[in-house]
Structure formats: structure tokens, C-alpha cells
Amino acid sequence: MRSGFRQWFAERAELIVLGLTMLTTASLVIWWTILLRGEMRTNEQLELEVLQLLVRGRQNKEIARELRISEGTVKSHLAGILLALRVRNRTEAASRALALGIFDAPVTAKTP
Secondary structure: OOHHHHHHHHHHHHHHHHHHHHOOHHHHHHHHHHHHHOOOOOHHHHHHHHHHHHHOOOOHHHHHHHHOOOHHHHHHHHHHHHHHHOOOOHHHHHHHHHHOOOOOOOOOOOOO
């Protein structure tokens, strides 16, 4: 085995074991296909997606709907974002993300 595959497998081993123990044979094929394609999102990816939508002014319910996760999960990711950015609220988080250049400022509609 090449070392690249070993590292890839090691990073996903916990998910693989969990998937093998929890899923039926039929759903295992779907799960494995998603894993191989890299379509599973990590917590870090989800936090970045939540932060990006936060910067765009979305509310928790809208973020949950767009990312197809629960509103509770959005709140959990927001708590992690606030800690990571060392801010107290979502407005400060959006401001800090823009100041750090994590995302570009959202384009706003021009009024005539």
C-alpha cells in the first residue's frame, strides 16, 4: 500500500468503523460511495459553511435549511466559531471573518 492511501484510510478509520457497525448492507454501498467521493463534510468544513452564510446575513433557520442540518447543529457550530474567532456574538464573528479575509464582503443590491 502507498503511504498516501494509508494516511487517507487512517483519517477516515473511525468513520469507517462506525459506518460498518451501524449501517445495513444496502446502505453501506451508498455510504462507501459518498466517502470515496469525498462528499462527507467534516466539522471544520461545516463550520466554514455556517460562517460563510452568517457573513451573508442568514439566520440560523435559513442556514439549517440551506445546509440540510438541524438548527441545533447550526447553533453548535456557531458556538465553535465564536470560540475560534474569540468573539461574543454572530455580528462580531461576521466582522472578524471579513477583517481576517476569510470571505469577501457580500455584494449588496444597489438602490436607485
